Amino acid sequence: MSVDTATVAKIASLARIRVSDAEIEAMVPELNGILAWVEQLGEVDVTGVEPMTAVIPNTLRLRDDVVNADPLTGGDIRDKVLANAPAAEHGFFGVPKVIE
Amino acid sequence: MTDLTDLGVAAIRDGVATGAFTATEVATAFNTAVAEANDALNAFIVTTPDAALAAAARVDAMRAAGEPLGKMAGVPIGMKDLFATQGVQTTAASKILEGFTPEYESTVSAKLWDAGAGMLGKLNLDQFAMGSSNETSAFGNVISPWRRPGDTAPLAPGGSSGGSSAAVAARIAPAATGTDTGGSIRQPAAFTGISGIKPTYGRCSRWGVVAFASSLDQAGPMARDVTDCAIMLEAMAGFDPKDSTSLDLPVPEWSAALSSDLRGKKVGIPREYRLDGMDADVARVWDEGIAWLKDAGAEVIDISLPHTKYALPTYYIIAPAEASSNLARYDGVRYGLRDLPQGAGLQDMYAATRAAGFGDEVKRRILIGTYVLSAGFYDAYYTQAQKVRTLIARDFSQAFEQVDVILAPTAPTAAFALGENSDDPLAMYLNDVFSVPASLAGLPAMSVPAGLDRNGLPLGLQVIGRAFDEQGVLDAGLALEQRAAFSARPAKWW
Amino acid sequence: MSEYRIQGATGEWEVVIGLEVHAQVTSNAKLFSGAATAFGAEPNAQVSLVDAAMPGMLPVPNRECIRQAVRTGMAIEAQINTWSRFDRKNYFYADLPQGYQISQLYHPLVGEGALEIQLDDKDPTSTKTIGIERIHVEQDAGKLMHDQHPTMSYVDLNRSGVALMEIVSRPDMRSPAEAGAYLAKLRQILRYVGSCDGNMDQGSMRADVNVSVRRPGEPFGTRTETKNVNSVRFVMAVVEQEARRQVALIEDGGTVVQETRLYDPDRNETRSMRSKEDAHDYRYFPDPDLLPLVLDEAFLAECRASLPELPDAKRRRYETALGLSAYNAAALTADVETARQFEALLASVATEAGKAEADVAKRVANWLLSERPGILNAKAIPADSPKNSLEANTAIVVATEAGTISGSKAKEIFERHLTGDIDLAAEIDSNKQTTDTGAIEAAVDAVLAANVDKVEQYKAGKEALFGFFVGQTMKAMQGKGNPQAVNQVLKAKLG
Structure with a gap:
């Protein structure tokens, strides 16, 4: 499978990265080179092989239902949450107006 | 008095503990070395001499008060700028995070400070840890302290932990943190003649480490020798309930148990790693390594890891796929760069912010990752890659039924010049050919300096161990280190 | 039961409905962080570093959220998957800090189940089984406010990361009434189980309504999905309006477009959400920050043991063991709070009267369903008034049951008890009825x-x-x- 300029434009849009036509032109052969190379995986016989789910055998631990048990993963830290915001007002993050 | 910057982790810690020198003297010496070197090497994105001095003062006070000192007491270190550090800019070497000052400390860095280490500064790296030469940083290339004889051409320190490797090799930090996704600790360690270990996936918490590829990312130490790596890893590792993939296991006393006596141990030599047209120096050093391990008492056995050739393409599907999702949070809403063109709506702001904030390699990987996960392609690329990953891990577990550790080169060549590979992404990716398989299998692996190539540049050997068997890796590393007796160091030109 | 048909200009049409219900899981903390879930907090007060998707933050699942989803699955007798996984659903929006929602696509926690609805209160045979395809657990998004600033929208992440169950039905419903009955029944069960408070007006429960139309007996038509409908009445209205719109469209020579729509209750119509139309490709893949979720037998056993008696079983027991009418049994079990009150008063009256529960059940049921509500309504006294205590209700019903006072006296005395300050025991005593x-x-x-x-x-x-x-x-x-x-x-x- 290989990509063309329209496909690159589409995935750049999906990934929310603005790209110029010239950038797309440059990316097409680069991405095709990488894709052609990774496609050698297609030759591996994976009959009966499960996709890897956990690289080291381990299962999911569950947390107790306690609010703010660890301050690092709890709430009530609005100032910290907003501290690096490009636009914060009245306790909210601000973004360009969204018309729904 | 010896030059304090010639000392490593164990020597500094022991010297501070015995009172041979103070932690403050050590911090001052390294702060000075950093200040002298950083314009030339660009190893640090920001330096934090005051933080180093404050940590040292705490250790000196504790010692004066007779309090017990931590494993890293009095050791100033460099912190890869992928670890969130409270109150200190954390960028992942990307414009998109320039100015971001976390309100939290990563688990690993917090553990190091608790163990008495101090911070010299935040180390440069490939942007979002994507790269093998440190040329993708938004804050400029790191220049390796190494040069080819009679040549001033700047060399790559390796990547992504290029600031870490350059700083340790230049002796402006006795040790540094690294992170390894597909070789980002081991390859730069090999390029600069230092040691580094990527532990078993889950040993070190990923909490507070800017994510590249979650199923592969693992932190580890980079230092001058195996013992220093063992000590520092003890301080970094440990169960963290905030990371679902963290291993709930006790942290062994690796440094205390270190032994280079390999009698009764079996070392596997994977035949698939002997590539056609392999660099002659790399092949020679590998053969020497085999001889050294035999000398240490180990039995050497040829093994096969049949899916080795598929490791890199597997990696270059899985890592970009995870990265494309992990990096979606950099959107200009809550932190970091916001590029808001006149009259732009929300989605335009995202596209503009991410176009302005991410470097070319990051964009390339996000696009690859987006593509391989997109409708109609997911099974052919991603699912297939995860199945091949299962086979790669199975190759290793079958090999470890026969052997205790595996010996291989760390990288296919010694350090290359900056710019030499940067026009061809695929050529750059091939740098990770020997390091990626262990990453895909989550196994502990380390690089130790083993010799010099024809240009006088360091070459590393890689030891890969069973899951959880960092001890076996470190022991084999120590056996190599003792026999390689690697003493070359870059001449100071900065 | 007559079949629901839309009469079009060209003949009859059948409507096909499936519901995807999002129910907020009752828990103290969020699905993957320790921030609180309570309703109505200050903006961004209940947001952790994890919920704000700060760099390097990682999810750790809340056991209670998993437990409640499993109990809900058990309540609809569904397949519980002891091996499940979380997946990432990738898209960009200002209310989604991670740039992906952690959900479950490939391996949901709960598989196939079913729910029985009754279409006519008075006819216990008017039942229909609605298939449930799956229940999965996922994160809620934050909230955007558009009317606070001339050029900006404001983002509040308090809801971001709150646990939701998405309960997906089969396209088994064929009328607005069936859709309404299904949603009401589901809400009843969730409240019984205690896994969701079912408060639709607070957004704790909302439905995406999938509607298509076809000629009876023909294959399914193209469906539309009307998002975030937040009451039983609106769901029924959406089905009706959307079915009529589609029939008119097709009969006019048009075709139904598979799209997302929005319901406007003021105008009682659905309209296309064009702003969200740009071809979504969510790029689902297993979340590499989370390992597979494996449930052990002890966990499942606790989930099973902690399930309450469910409404259908309770209703049958009220009819058979307590001898109540089908109508009263249904009324008493309609919501869990009424059933709880009934059982408390029933036990108390039986003890005080020294009789078996079955012997006093009818009287207690009548008191709760008709006599007492009449008094409370007439005097506008809230049911939670402290005077409306278990003790007072017991005293009145026991006195009636023993024949000490008449039914009408009982109501009169109880009314005076609620509105004034009387000595209830003395009042009952002085109003003893005579058999002289x-x-x-x-x-x-x-x-x-x-x-x-x-x-x-x-x-x-x-x-x-x-x-x-x-x-x-x-x-x-x-x-x-x-x-x-x-x-x-x-x-x-x-x-």
């Missing part, structure tokens, strides 16, 4: 003598007047006459 035949006969004689004309009419066949005589007699005796005795005497005297 002499006194009753005297009263009856006086009533009959004063109403000779009505006696004539009664004897001529107007038997409905019997109640009038009973009422007059009771009134004359100030409510203290035993109604049965009064009836007997009246019957004897009126021949």
